[in-house]
Amino acid sequence: MLDAFARFPRAPLAHLPTPFSEMKRLRAALQAEGHLVPRLFIKRDDCTGLADGGNKTRKLEFLIGEALAQGADTIVTTGALQSNHARQTAAAAITAGIRPVLVLLDMVPYQGRAYRHSGNLLLDDIMGAEVRIVPQGANPAVFIKGAIDEISAADGKPFFVPTGGSNATGSLGYAAAYFEIADALDALGIANARIIHGSSSGGTQAGLVAGAALRGRGPAVHGINVYRGDHAAMKAGILSLARATAEALGAPSPADEAVILEEGFLGRGYGMPTAAMIEAVELIARNEGILLDPVYTGKAMAGLLALIRTRSTPPEEALVFLHTGGMPGLFAYEEEFTGNAKG
Template sequence: MTKDLGTEQFPRARLLANRTPLERLDRLSEHFGLDLWIKRDDLTGLGGGGNKIRQLDYYMGAALAEGADTILITGAVQSNYVRSAAAAAARLGMQAILQLEDRVPGMDDTYRTSGNVLLSQILGAEHMFYPEGEDEAGADRALYARSEALRAEGRRPYVIPLGLDARPLGALGYVDAAREILNQGPEFDAIVVPSGSGVTHGGLLYGLRRLGAQVPVHGICVRRAAAAQSERLNIVTTKIAALLGQDNPVTPPDILTWDRALAPGYGRMGAQAREAMTLMARMEGLFLDPVYTAKTFAGVPGLLAEGRLRPGSRVLFVHTGGVPALFAYQNDIATA
């Protein structure tokens, strides 16, 4: 698989030392009547692992190229992204400023102090807060305002933006991951991946199509309904193409989204996610998180029941990590 993806033109921080394992889930394969595999992106290593390490590879590469000494980033209170950014900053000798949004109302003190929040504190990150959870443009403005104040103090800040207006540098990590998956083999009939910001889903889909692979990529919605998520994926893949100076290989029929496990909403664990989490743990000894991967894995039986996955087909579930968030939900899990 030697075709140029176009990502080589951008600097990287080399946060991911090795490719992550691809493993067959034997017991769950028998349970579902599938040939089910897992891509272990929970094992990217740095700071608790997860998919965000691939995304940060390019953002931190850009920050290093600019001589930055501080990075600023926005995420939810239990964001895996900001925890990973704090770890990357620590490794590279930078200060991390994490802006937390209150996206999940009604959560208890455990949610606000444990899990990713606790790990970020151990990593030495500074926290600031933004009061709205669905205002990407406003959150970015707050970060840029803080960035200007730091610059006036003689610091060299670098902002990792949240909104769709920005260059999707983070998506390049999953454009690259497409080649990694294809080189690991075997060939898959379908891939199931979380779809939140659209960066992981969009980058992987773009990379696969750029390399000529036509395998369906089912994005399981973890933040917004399927129709809105499909629109977002169209924007993300179009912006990836513009960033790389290429024609977009992704067509509207390529964008597949499923939202039947989204309820009761972002950051909330419904019955399907709980069942998926328990099933993975008790049949394969692997942990999923309530926000992303449990809902995504719930998509496997859901898509199978709807006929969107064929019995006996070879399916890849992309495990994007997020396990530290489990501890923030311990009261919900314990009382289930």
């Protein structure tokens, strides 16, 4: 496996391997509800270590590696106002001595009082990132091109990182992460397992699926759609990115069935809170002392809980929840969590 990744430039940004632990108290709480519950594990990619961590750090190792190899002096990236990706990209750029420019879209119709200044936006400001806001209804592509053209006109060398760092370069980070997870399961003697995680721009899932193709055996990969109403198009996008990533690695092309994407947990749309998300965030915090986030991991955990409560996965199959980070988002959604326990 080392050979497959060694030929890509890589900036060492993440604290790896991230912790891998069992959620025994959560399992007991679900058993107390009367369910047959498999062994539950958590892979702590919220602990990747860069400016509060998260899944983008693994992708950014390869993306910043490529940017440095090309002699870039400025990184331009994009995402929603509360983008975890933009926050981690800013930190990654800073550690590499590169200037971060964040083109952030005011695209989520959430009207919480802290959404437009706290959470990730506050952290972007503290890091001194240049933030350009795209108002609702405006064309993001115009703003992105404008930023890139301006940097070039001033003799700068811009490098563009797409939404979520989700291209075949960024996804290499999750192909490598698949080995980390599968090796941890092997070390515990667990042969039957499934990784569950939130899927949005798709690079995490595509990378994991490509990693599975390269490794040839290991846990299934099960994404929870937290991003798009157009589920079929999202799934097709993940498959095509998984195939591009596998090709870059010289791995067999993933089959259609390798991409499992669960719907039903998005609610009214990306970034819009759901009751199931709030229940999941509070349940995990109160049983495991682990903080999820309102936009991705809270909805993904709601998906995992539903799989258990509806007995959709067999009890002998261990579930590994991939915690992809995002905790700063809790502060942007503070009033969702002030109602105390929902039962």
